[in-house]
Amino acid sequence: MDIFKRLNRFYKPYQYLLGISLVALVFTVGLGLVYPYLLSLIVNKVILAHEFNKLGLYIAIILIASLVKGGFNFTQQYLGQVFGINAAYDLRNTLYKKLNTQSFTYYDGVHTGDLMSRLTADLDAFRQFLAFGFNGLVQFVLLLGFGLGLMFTMNWQLTVAVLVLMPVLAFVAVSFDGKLWPAYKEVRRSLGRLNTAVQENIMGVRTVKSFAREDHELDKFDHRNDSYYTANIITAGLWKKYFPYMELIGNMEVVIVLLFGGYLVVTGHMSLGDLVAFFSVLWYIVAPMSQLGYQLNNWTQSVAAGERLLEILDAPDEITTPVQGYVGEMQGLVEFVHVSLAYADETVLHDIAFSARPGQTIALLGLTGAGKTSLVGLMPRFYDIASGAVKIDGVDVRAWDLAALRKQIAVVFQESFLFSTTIFANIAYGHPSATIEDVRRAAAMADAAEFIEELPDGYSTLVGERGLGLSGGQKQRIALARAILADPRILILDDATSAVDMETEYGIQQALQQVMKGRTTFIIAHRISSLRRADQILVLDHGRIVQRGRHDELLREEGLYRTIYDMQFQDQGLMPPAGEGNLFDSFAESASASASAN
Amino acid sequence: MGDFMDKKFAGDPTELRAPFIYKDEEAIDKPFRMDQMRRLFAYMTLFPRLGWASLAATIGGIAVSLIAPYIIGVTINAAIAKHDVGRLVGYGVFLGALYIANFVASRLRIRYTNWLGQSVIRHLRGQLFSHVQALSFDFFDKRPAGSVLVRIMNDVNSLQDLFTNGVISSITNLFTLIGIVIIMLSLDWKLALITMIIVPIMLLLSTKLREMMRRSWQVVRVRLSRINAHLNESIQGVRVTEAYVRQAENQTFFQGMNADYLDKFRRAVGLNAIFGPVVDFTGSIGSALLFWFGVHMLGAGGGLSVGMLIAFANYTGNFWTPISQLGQVYNQLLVAMASSERIFQYLDTIPSVASGAEAENLPVLSGEVRFENVAFAYDTKKVALTDVNFHVLPGQTIALVGHTGAGKSTVINLLARFYEPTSGVITMDGHDICKMNLHSLRAQVGIVLQDTFIFSGTIMDNIRYGRPDASDEEVMQAAREVFADEFIRELENGYHTEVRERGSRLSMGQRQLISFARAILADPRILILDEATASIDTHTEHMIQQGLKVLLQGRTSFVVAHRLSTIRESDQILVFADGRIVERGTHGLLMGTKGYYQNLVEAQYRFMA
Structure with a gap:
């Protein structure tokens, strides 16, 4: 209760x-x-x-x-x-x-x-x-x-006679329902497994066919199809076991009323009309009796369900907006002051300290699990820190009005997520009233306009779960357009162009330089080529900043950055000086020229 | 520009800006069709013994329900009214025995009808699955995985009720109805006709009102599935929503769809709540007619006794159940028409790529491959390959290069015979692959796709997918060879780590390493590899480079290459543009030509560090 x-x-x-x-x-x-x-x-x-x-x-x-x-x-x-x-x-x-x-x-x-x-x-x-x-x-x-x-x-005598079997009926009904629920649960479980098998098979059909493993898949399917069949037969077995009893008890009540009631009429203790009425009332109460188990189960199920709903409702609100939070227009000055972050008992970030001025690009490099995503997530307060302070424009992010803070920061996540709607509405997700021109411009900057406009339905194309299947690179570019349209003061790209080729990525970066003039950009990437132009590169290892500086500075140091660089360079090192001398050298020159021009 | 913009933003302007759009399922019911019905019921004749047993058990039950009211009537007339205790006991015991017989019949009926129904469903689903499994790539490329899943699971399940209860119970109910009518007519034909006036009304109610109810519940279900789709997507995309502070707009949208659901639900519940009382009242009219005329006939001395009047009342009461159930079966049938149509549509689809009856097994290959004047079009409008010729010697590595849509993937699809060329011939060791047994071909051609599909199960199972009879040691050996061993050992349970939800716990690079291990375990004579474009964690990337070298050794390989190192080390580079081979040769040769390839490489190169 x-x-x-x-x-x-x-x-x-x-x-x-x-x-x-x-x-x-x-x-x-x-x-x-x-x-x-x-x-x-x-x-x-x-x-x-x-x-x-x-x-x-x-x-x-x-x-x-x-x-x-x-x-x-x-x-x-x-x-x-x-x-x-x-x-x-x-x-x-x-x-x-x-x-x-x-x-x-x-x-x-x-x-x-x-x-x-x-x-x-x-x-x-x-x-x-x-x-x-x-x-x-x-x-x-x-x-x-x-x-x-x-x-x-x-x-009253006949009533007492009828009452004898009622508890038996109630007992059978209740114990039946007690067993029926687990049986149905098993039916649902085996259906779920069958569903998974079929789903995987269809989605992985290329793999199945290329390894010619159709027979194996059929075996797997047959096995699960059989389990589902068996679960259903077991459930039917329960019906077979209990239902005829309930029916029989009800029918035996009829026999009792007929025999004993008939005797009472014969001996003049009861009128014939009352006997007939008795039959009628009997049916009136036997049916609900056999439903008793269902009713009681409905009650226990709902209590358990209510409990699970309360778990959601009562979960603490960990990150809330402060009373009268700061709502100023963001300039984009970011300061991390000895920041540490812990999930549960594990410390993810140790003593992170750096600052970024408006107009700067900060790049983060490090192996998987180094803490890059956690670090950038602190600015829009996706997580709250354990100690230290994250300040934007000199104001602690915990003192910012949460909506004002997040509206001025745009994040492009590692996994680009598109909602089931048009491409237009997906790009305009953070700014629903955007004009068609705005959306188009944002798409063009993310190098998405071209492929979108080649689609038969253009910006009206439905995407998402049941919509058109886009490639990873296309999804990333739409997610990027979404961020650009939000007109952020701080832009965070969390490995956001990993699935586009280098040529396209270069174009996107050129376009972003225009948009982000005077604003702050954070880039997480694995390719050195993606972050070499950054004003400051932070190299993370196990939650600590182990190196910081510009590309050419870091290259001169011994350390993780050089190691990673060498690994990626090795790939190109196989290139012969084809035709007109060393292509790499000419690129390095032009790159450092453009970097110093900034 | 103006024209262009208009076209691209054409269509319903409200749809363009719709916060979310959820498409509904296909048609839910279809008109009755006899041929389809016959085909559907033919599945029941596959289990004749179960069919007859169900029928026999059901008829036993009908007999009891038909006789019992008569016995009660006779007992009142011949025993109670005549104060004959001996007869009373006799009839009572007889009735009890009858009910016990019914108990046995009930058990058998439940057992056999379920056996029958579940067997039919299992068989039908098995047949559909293995058929779909044999279909070719054009089938899967044309439709989303979700819609195929819905047919194999939901459409087949929607027939379950029809086969377990529907068919047998409609036969039962017809017999019961006919039985009641005959008994009533033989007891007193005039009174029988009068009381039977309500039968058509009941019939109409049970079909039409039920149809309305079913429709309105369908509307409710469709709304609910939209709500669920939205909830699911909201949870998955919650980070985006919070990052872009979209909560207020989404709440408005959700409350709108929730209110719509509330509205439709109320309507359905209203119809549902009307049903019971209307049926009840119709039954009361029947009873009223029975007593009004029955009592007068008693008085008029038409041979009708009190006991028979009571028996009549019981029979009238028994009308309702069979009629109601017949109405239900009628509705089940309409639903079954729609789902069986969809099922049969799949079953009637012929695989476009299949081994012919006399297809020979491909002998063990040395790995020589030849394309002769190969052309291909996915549909009549879109030509994907034109006049492709090349010759590959055993053991060579071929790099396929070109922009997206140039024809590289089509070459892969043709090599594995996922599709067959529109014209021209592909041979391996001189055998035309389209004339060979499909299984023997694919057993020797291995494919590593860009996005590796991971099945739920352990890492060990996933690698073993390449060769089912491989021992654990062989699986681990394969993983070691392609440098996948290191990261697997670092997982919490090593090779026995369970991967679920399509391997979401593994990174793209790790998934690719697993597929390398899979491929090397399968040890194909010809390998087709689609290199991943995504940037991968530097360390993993390094492992992939090393693994790739091992994988390509000693077999004919076709690589859709993105890494210059892979391209450079190949024996032959085929450069594709617009479905044709525009250049071919080694890296050294092509880099001097200032052609398409050199351009491509230099463009790439410019952005590399």
């Missing part, structure tokens, strides 16, 4: 609907007994006592009662459902909002699949209990109370 209390802000506003629904439910159940009662009157008074003039009245009452009961029943069901749907609506909106403000640390620790199952299956289990689970339990109690009450008034 505690779980429901903690979630009550979602259903409290709609509790009046449940209230009306419950009142309607009482009437529905009550009016349901009119038919069995009138049946006994028709038999006793009309047929046996020959009071034919009452028949019309009785039939009219049956019809009217059925109509009125229908109205109540509709109200009961409909309002109960609306109660559940409305609460689920509020809950879903709140969950969505919560998820969109969670910190990056939170997402580093959760799986998309797990969150999705909470947002879908758990939310629905919770809704179901509100929508009909609660009503179902109340209805069960009412039916049992009213039904048995009517039976007692007609004949």
Whole structure:
């Protein structure tokens, strides 16, 4: 009950609907007994006592009662459902909002699949209990109370006889449902595995065919197809085991009523009409009895589901905007003052100190896991630091208004993510009101305009999960256009051009130099060619800055930078001085010439 | 320029700026078609024993449900009304025995109908999967993986209900209905006809109202799947959303789709809540008619007894279940029409590349390859290769060079016979590969793709994919040879590390190293390799360079090359432009020509450090 209390802000506003629904439910159940009662009157008074003039009245009452009961029943069901749907609506909106403000640390620790199952299956289990689970339990109690009450008034001995088997029925029903849930879970699990096998097979079809491994894939599929079949057969086995018993117990009740009730009529302890009515009431309560297990399970499932939803809702908001945060126009002066960062117990960055002036380009180089991505993520406050300070324009980022801070910094992530919409809307993601011209200009600067305009639908082309498949380099260029359009004071490129060829990358960098004039750029890259023109290169190793300086300075030092350079140079070293002398030398000259021109 | 802009931004302006667009699934139901239905039900005849057993068990159950009300009626008339305790006990025991027989029949029915249905589904899915597996690349290139998955999984599953319950229960229900009608007519034909007035009403309700309900639930489901698609994407792209501070706009969008869902859900629930009361009231009309006329017939002395009137009331009550279930089966059928049409469409697709009946096995190759006047077009409009000729000696390494779309990938596709040339001949050791057994060809041609596909399982399993019978030691040996061993050992469980979600834990470079190990384990006579363009962590890149050298040794290799070192070391460079070979020769030779290749190299070179 505690779980429901903690979630009550979602259903409290709609509790009046449940209230009306419950009142309607009482009437529905009550009016349901009119038919069995009138049946006994028709038999006793009309047929046996020959009071034919009452028949019309009785039939009219049956019809009217059925109509009125229908109205109540509709109200009961409909309002109960609306109660559940409305609460689920509020809950879903709140969950969505919560998820969109969670910190990056939170997402580093959760799986998309797990969150999705909470947002879908758990939310629905919770809704179901509100929508009909609660009503179902109340209805069960009412039916049992009213039904048995009517039976007692007609004949208590027969009622007692009928009651003997009821607990058996309830027991069978409850234990059946207890076993059914795990069985269905297994059905879903094996379906999930089958699904994975098929999905992998289709997505990896090139690999399958090129290794001629179709037979292996068929075996794998057959195996999982069999498991799914078996899980279904096991579930059917449970039905086979329990359902006939429930049916049999219900039928045995009929035999009891017929035998014992018949005896009571024969011995004059009961009227024939009451016996007929008894049959009718019996069916009225046997059906809900066999549903008892389902109702109880619905309750336990919803409690577990509620708990999982609360875990999302109660997760602490780790990164929040300060009260009256700084909202000034950003200049782009970045200072890292003895910054350390830790995830859980592991220190990722140690004593990072540097500063970047507006107009500068800062490059970060280092092996995978050196801490480059973590470092740049501190500026838009994707993570908060353990000690030291990150300042922008002299203001600690934790004192900046969060939205103002992030709106003036644009990040192009390592994995370019496109949403399911047009290319236009993807580029305009950070600036939805952008004009067509703006978008086009940003695309051109990211060297994306050409390929986009060659597409049959141009900027209206749908991309994302079900849209057109773009190459890695094309996705990266769209993500870059998105960042350019956001008109940032600080631009962060986290290995953002890894999938485009060097020629294109060079062009993009030239264009960026224009856009980022007077602004601050951070570049993470593996290719020396991508970062050699930077004003400052920071070489990271195991979370520390081990070297810093410009390209030519770093080349003169012994160290990681030279090692990496040599490794990449080795590749080119194989080039012979083809034709007009050494191409590399001429490039190095022109590069250093352009660097000094800055 | 103006014209051009107009065209590129043509179409629905609201769509251009739509924050998110989610396309819905294909048609959900289709009109009834007899030929399709016959083809569908032919699957049941594959399991005749299960079919007959289900039917027999079901008919047992029907018999009981038909006889029981009659026994109760007779008991009231002949035993209770006549105060005959002996007969009462007799009838009661008989009824009890009948119910026990029904208990047995129920168990058998549940067992056999499920066996039958699940067997049909398993068979159909197996057939569909193995057929799709045999289809050629043009099939997979034309459609997203998701839509193929939906057919094999969801479309087949949607037939499950029809085969487990639908068919058997509709036969059962028809028998039950006919049985009830016959019994009622024989008890009292006049009263029977009067009470049966409600049957058409019930029939109409159970088909039409149910159809409306099903439709509105479908609308709800479509809305829900949009919501789920959006939620999924929001979680995956949450970093972008937070970085660009898009929360407010997205919240508005989401609340909009959530409210729409709420609205559609309410409508469906409303229809659902009407159904019960309407059915209930129709039943009451039936009872009212029965009692009104029945009681008067009792009084008129038409031979009708109290017991029979009660029996009639019970039979009328039993009308509803079979009719309701028939309506359900009718709706299941409409859904099945749509999904089976999609399934059959796949089953009727003929693989465009397949081994002919008399295809010979390719003998063990030395590795000589020849393209003679090869041309290829993916479709009639787009010519991908024109007049390609080359000759490769065993053991040579060939570098394929050119811009994106120049025809390099097409050459790869033709070499592995993923596609067949539109004209011209490709031979290996003198055998036309299009006339050879496909399996024997691919067993000798290995391919390393740019983006390596990783299957869920251990690293060991993934490398072993190249040769299933390889021992653990051989797998590790292969990894060592191509320098993949080092990073694998650093993983938490080494070779037994589980990789999931398509190897997302591994970097691009690491995935490529795994595919090198896979290829060297398979030890193909001819190797096709698509070098990764992406920049890779320097250390891993170094390993890849080393591994590549090992991999190319001792076999004919075709490399779509991006690294100058790879190109330079090749025996022959084929330069492609617009689907033709424009230059060929060694690096030294081509660098002197001031041609296309030299231009390409110098352009690349300019940006390298």
